[in-house]
Amino acid sequence: SAPLTAPDCLFCRIVAGAVPATVVAQSSAAVAFRDIDPQAPLHVLVVPRDHHADVAQLAAADPALLAQVVSLAEQVASDESSGQFRLVFNTGPSAGQSVFHVHAHVLGGVELGRINA
Ligand code: 5GP
Ligand code: ZN
16 A cells, blocks of 8 residues: 655655665665765665654654665675664754654764764
8 A cells, every 4th residue: 555655755765766875785675775864884774655743743643664664774784884873863942853754863884982962
């Protein structure tokens, strides 16, 4: 069935193939593609095919889908790196969220330090 979409959503367009992206893995539920402005040797975004605005809304609406996002993230980190990775879900503008279709940043391929905010 067609995924749940939102109008004018960049990541819905990437899921649909209407905006190009370098897709590195996908499943029936989620798509993984390279961040256009990578901040680490491994920097991939994993999005559910269905539109949910942020991770809190996804967790409330469809927790099994959140687990599928995490599973695809782990697969990418294992395929492309050591299998050790950092997952970041920026949630809300003040936390740095700029695209309001939930996405996990999968970061790895380097020794990641502690965050000093
Ligand atoms: P946020 O700031 O919402 O946590 O993360 C959005 C991420 O999407 C940023 O890291 C940004 O570099 C990435 N991004 C923005 N536009 C595009 C795009 O058109 N294609 C890809 N592949 N990544 C994008
Ligand atoms: Zn969307």
